[in-house]
Amino acid sequence: MNSINIFFKKLGLLFRRENFNNELAEEMAFHQEQTEQELQAEGMTPDAARHAARRQFGNAIRLKEQSHETIGFWFEGTLQDFLFALRQLRKNPGFAVTAVLTLALGIGASVAIFAFVDAALLRPLPYPNPNRLVGLFSSIPLGPKYNISYPDYLDWKNQNHVFRSLEAYDTWDFMLKTPTGAQLAQGVQVSDGFFRTLGIAPVLGRDFLSGEAEAATPHTVLVSYAAWQKRFGGRPDVLGQTVTLDGVANTIIGVLPKDFHFAPAGGANFWGLLDPSGPCEKRRICHNLFGIARLKNGISVPAADFEMKEIAARLEKQYPDTNRGQGAVVMSLTEVIVGDIRPILLVLLSGAGLLLLIACVNVANLLLTRAESRKREIAVRGALGASRGRLIRQFVTEGLLLVGIGSGLGVAWAYGAMRLLLRLVPADMLARMPYLQGLGLNLHGLAFVCAISLLAGALFALTPMLRMSLRDIRAGLTEGGRNSAGTVWRHFGAHLVVVELAVAVVLLAGAGLLGKSLYRLLHVEVGFQPDHLAVLSIGAPDSGYSGDAQQIALEQEIMDRIGSLPGVKSVGITSYLPVSGYGPFMDFVVKGRPNHGEHYEVTRRQISVSYFTTLGAQLLRGRNFTESDDALKHQVAIINQAMARKYFGDEDPIGKQIAYSGSSSQSLRRWKSSE
Amino acid sequence: MPKKPDLMPGTLDMLILKTLARTPLHGYGIALSIKRLSDDVLTVEEGSLYPALQRLLLQGWVKAEWKKTETNRRARYYTLTPAGRKQLGVELSQFEQMIAAIGRVLQDA
Numbered sequence: 019m020n021s022i023n024i025f026f027k028k029l030g031l032l033f034r035r036e037n038f039n040n041e042l043a044e045e046m047a048f049h050q051e052q053t054e055q056e057l058q059a060e061g062m063t064p065d066a067a068r069h070a071a072r073r074q075f076g077n078a079i080r081l082k083e084q085s086h087e088t089i090g091f092w093f094e095g096t097l098q099d100f101l102f103a104l105r106q107l108r109k110n111p112g113f114a115v116t117a118v119l120t121l122a123l124g125i126g127a128s129v130a131i132f133a134f135v136d137a138a139l140l141r142p143l144p145y146p147n148p149n150r151l152v153g154l155f156s157s158i159p160l161g162p163k164y165n166i167s168y169p170d171y172l173d174w175k176n177q178n179h180v181f182r183s184l185e186a187y188d189t190w191d192f193m194l195k196t197p198t199g200a201q202l203a204q205g206v207q208v209s210d211g212f213f214r215t216l217g218i219a220p221v222l223g224r225d226f227l228s229g230e231a232e233a234a235t236p237h238t239v240l241v242s243y244a245a246w247q248k249r250f251g252g253r254p255d256v257l258g259q260t261v262t263l264d265g266v267a268n269t270i271i272g273v274l275p276k277d278f279h280f281a282p283a284g285g286a287n288f289w290g291l292l293d294p295s296g297p298c299e300k301r302r303i304c305h306n307l308f309g310i311a312r313l314k315n316g317i318s319v320p321a322a323d324f325e326m327k328e329i330a331a332r333l334e335k336q337y338p339d340t341n342r343g344q345g346a347v348v349m350s351l352t353e354v355i356v357g358d359i360r361p362i363l364l365v366l367l368s369g370a371g372l373l374l375l376i377a378c379v380n381v382a383n384l385l386l387t388r389a390e391s392r393k394r395e396i397a398v399r400g401a402l403g404a405s406r407g408r409l410i411r412q413f414v415t416e417g418l419l420l421v422g423i424g425s426g427l428g429v430a431w432a433y434g435a436m437r438l439l440l441r442l443v444p445a446d447m448l449a450r451m452p453y454l455q456g457l458g459l460n461l462h463g464l465a466f467v468c469a470i471s472l473l474a475g476a477l478f479a480l481t482p483m484l485r486m487s488l489r490d491i492r493a494g495l496t497e498g499g500r501n502s503a504g505t506v507w508r509h510f511g512a513h514l515v516v517v518e519l520a521v522a523v524v525l526l527a528g529a530g531l532l533g534k535s536l537y538r539l540l541h542v543e544v545g546f547q548p549d550h551l552a553v554l555s556i557g558a559p560d561s562g563y564s565g566d567a568q569q570i571a572l573e574q575e576i577m578d579r580i581g582s583l584p585g586v587k588s589v590g591i592t593s594y595l596p597v598s599g600y601g602p603f604m605d606f607v608v609k610g611r612p613n614h615g616e617h618y619e620v621t622r623r624q625i626s627v628s629y630f631t632t633l634g635a636q637l638l639r640g641r642n643f644t645e646s647d648d649a650l651k652h653q654v655a656i657i658n659q660a661m662a663r664k665y666f667g668d669e670d671p672i673g674k675q676i677a678y679s680g681s682s683s684q685s686l687r688r689w690k691s692s693e
Numbered sequence: 694m695p696k697k698p699d700l701m702p703g704t705l706d707m708l709i710l711k712t713l714a715r716t717p718l719h720g721y722g723i724a725l726s727i728k729r730l731s732d733d734v735l736t737v738e739e740g741s742l743y744p745a746l747q748r749l750l751l752q753g754w755v756k757a758e759w760k761k762t763e764t765n766r767r768a769r770y771y772t773l774t775p776a777g778r779k780q781l782g783v784e785l786s787q788f789e790q791m792i793a794a795i796g797r798v799l800q801d802a
Contacts, residue, residue: 020752027751041759045769046743049721053739076740084744089751 031089042085050075079402095408099415106416113388114420117381121424121474124377126431129467131370133436134454135363136462142356142453144277146217147312152319153354154184154309154326157345159619160603166307167340168292168299170333171209174309174346177329180322184311185212186292189283193559195262202557205239205263205288206280212289213240215312216280222246223257223272231291238291239268243276245287263288265559279452281355282308302340303605310351323348343619359451365532372525378474379518381420382481386510389482410479417478425471433459544597547634553595554580577626590632593624608665609675620661630656640672705745707788708735710773710781713755719768720746746771754780 031038050071057067072078087095107114145151155163156170166174166186175184187208194203210226219225220240230238239261241250250256259270268290280286298304313322326346334341349357389396396409436457440448448454556576563569577589603621607613627643638659647654652675662671712718712726724739749755754777760770773781 023753024751027753041769042743042747044767045720046740048719048766048768049724049739052721074739076738078740081740081743084741085747088744088747 028089028091032091038089039082042082046075046078046081080405095411096415099412100419102412103416103419107419110388113384117384117420118423118427120377120380121421122427122431124374125425125428125467125470125474126435128367128370128374128470129429129432129459129463130435130439131363131366132466133432133457133459133463134439135367136460136466137454137457138356138359138363138451140462142281142352144279144453148352149350150313151216151351152181152311152313152322152348153351154311155347155349156305156330157347158305158603159343160621162345162347164603165305166309167302167305168294168296168307169302170305170330170341170344171307171309173333174326174329177332178322178325180314180317180325181311182314183211183215184309185209185215186307186309187212187283188292188307189286190288190290191557192264192288193557194288195265195559200559202555203263203288204284204286205290206283206286207290207292209292212310213274215310217312218275218278220272221275222254223270225272226291231294237263237266237268238271239263240272240274240289241270242274242287242289243278244285246273249287261288263290277456279455281450281452284446284449285452302337305603311348319348319350356453365528369525369528372521374470374474376518376521376525378477379514379521381474382477383514383518385417385478385481386514392482413482414475414479417481418475420478421471421475424474425467429459429467545635546596546630551633573626577628588628588632589626590629591626592629594621596623596633604678606676606678609677618665620657704788705741706749707781707784709742709745709749709771710754710777710784713771713773714778714781717770717772719762719770721768723771749777752780753777 053071053074054064054067057070058064062070075081142148143151154166154174156166158164165188168186171184171186178184185208187206190205190207192203192205193200208226210228210230213219213225221243223240226238226240241256246252246256250259256270256273260267261270262268268288274289292307293299298306311322313319323346326348330341330344330346334344400406400409440454440457443451443454558569558572563572573591577591580586581589603619606618606620608618625643627645627647630637630642637656640656643654643656655676657671665671666674708727709723712723712730715726718726720742724742727735746755746757749771750757754774756772756774757769758772759767762768
């Protein structure tokens with residue numbers, strides 16, 4: 019109750035401050051006059067009496083200040099300091115602009131990079147308990163992160179004791195029938211418990227039912243929120259509608275949540291069920307799936323990894339023909355999704371942090387220099403009765419003001435930098451980083467800004483404060499300033515410069531190394547001329563292009579039409595792009611060589627005759643394909659140098675015959691060696 | 694001139710309230726009264742009365758009004774309010790408790 023009264027009294031006094039000042043001055047003057055008269059009556063000279071009265075009364079200016087502080091609001095002094103600090107900055111535009119821009123640069127860079135770190139590393143998975151989710155892969159002699167076959171997936175699912183659920187998915191490019199013709203669209207095929215494992219429920223309609231894929235029901239499909247909005251106008255009657263995917267009718271049964279994304283799926287629009295009776299799914303040799311699973315409570319990722327490796331070893335014994343050399347790999351889903359980008363972001367964040375450090379040290383140095391030149395001002399204010407606390411508050415205000423303006427500009431520039439950085443990421447890479455969609459200044463980002471601003475503000479408040487020890491305040495009056503303390507602080511400034519140089523060298527060296535890596539990456543010898551190559555992905559629905567003859571005719575037509583475009587020198591076709599790392603891998607045996615269970619594994623591309631010419635690749639030995647090769651009794655193949663070295667050693671691979679195992683045709687091929 | 698003891702912190706408000714409990718006074722009068730009644734032992738830095746008076750006004754323990762002095766000068770007279778009288782009681786009893794406690798400690802030693 020009383021505090022409310024006090025508040026209103028203060029408020030009242032705020033509006034009649036001048037009156038208050040006059041009355042206070044009047045009664046103080048009255049007091050001094052009375053003392054003076056009394057002293058004169060005791061026999062003092064008027065002059066001596068006036069001096070004595072003043073001494074007895076005390077520092078009138080300070081007393082008035084104290085009275086003000088008593089009846090004023092706490093922020094009045096702060097406001098005063100703030101306005102004074104603003105005036106100080108305006109009086110030194112060179113200093114102000116340099117300091118503010120330096121800070122803005124440092125803070126802006128840090129905030130922009132932090133936003134990426136936050137989006138990618140701190141909250142990449144929009145699912146409940148994301149740290150209990152893992153990704154599963156098959157490890158084969160070629161590497162540790164390969165697909166799983168459907169029969170292996172079923173065995174893993176049924177034999178493990180570490181997962182609450184284990185599901186599989188496969189990316190799925192298909193032809194979507196639309197009123198304006200067929201469109202190539204992206205989707206994912208999943209096992210029925212996929213969304214329950216992630217912990218995601220559709221916003222509209224229903225999830226896949228357990229066992230739905232096996233039942234002889236019509237095909238069902240879920241659509242992404244974006245696809246619902248774009249293709250179906252966000253209407254609720256989307257449920258039950260039929261879409262034709264790859265020539266097969268699918269009923270839409272649900273719409274996924276707006277903020278749902280699954281990074282490995284990229285911008286998938288349709289989510290269908292894996293077909294257990296598909297041509298690949300029936301064969302243990304055909305690896306087309308990735309696994310995800312939710313760990314049981316109390317089971318760690320390494321424990322799950324251990325059990326899955328045991329199961330894989332068991333399957334290897336059980337199915338030596340298909341599973342030889344195949345293990346299992348379990349890693350956290352976070353690792354699967356952001357494992358590649360983490361080191362890049364951490365390097366960038368460290369770089370931005372160092373930049374911020376340099377900026378802060380720079381500004382601290384500027385403040386030190388300025389404190390040196392303000393010594394006299396401070397000394398005079400101290401002598402006039404400004405308390406040490408009040409002087410310190412002034413410095414804190416000035417530091418915070420600098421940081422405040424710097425942060426404001428920095429955040430604006432960070433916002434721009436984020437947009438710019440996002441545009442620098444290629445579109446197809448961005449599609450696989452859906453967690454960057456929410457990039458922006460969120461609460462995390464603002465908390466980060468506040469934290470670094472407070473730290474920087476404390477640093478800037480402290481720097482001149484240390485400089486202004488009480489002894490200095492007194493020494494300052496004598497304008498000498500060449501006392502021992504001055505030398506110490508000049509040394510401190512020199513130390514700051516050393517720190518700054520050291521940090522700058524680290525930063526420059528790091529940037530230089532990164533630049534060199536990039537240069538090397540751009541100049542890696544890939545065996546062909548990557549400039550002036552354009553890529554076009556083409557899909558054709560099975561209906562109408564199911565036979566070999568139809569597909570060959572289509573390919574020929576495409577090559578002819580593209581080849582006749584102005585500016586096109588040559589056209590080639592491949593089943594998978596070069597250096598993309600994708601492609602089916604297969605086992606093979608060398609004819610006429612005794613096989614003791616060795617496991618030869620290679621990836622394979624199917625190409626057109628013109629492929630190598632178009633790439634600008636050179637054959638080392640042997641001959642290129644010709645149009646007449648199709649008419650040969652056996653198939654022919656071209657191998658790369660790595661395969662020649664690994665599997666043929668000193669032998670001449672040309673003319674050797676190999677057979678793919680696991681395929682019924684066992685066709686023979688002749689080999690040539692290319693790069 | 695021997696140095697006079699500093700006023701114990703926190704006692705100035707109590708002294709002012711006590712002084713005003715006898716009769717309304719202006720600032721100079723309060724200072725004079727404290728000095729006389731304490732036989733010149735307690736001399737406050739006289740000016741420090743004024744920030745203290747602002748504090749008491751704000752708390753509503755004293756009231757102020759401008760009046761003419763005997764010499765026909767304008768001066769601000771301070772009067773104790775009922776709330777101030779209550780506050781004086783509180784401060785006095787606290788002070789007595791403290792003095793008694795200090796006294797006991799000193800006697801034992």
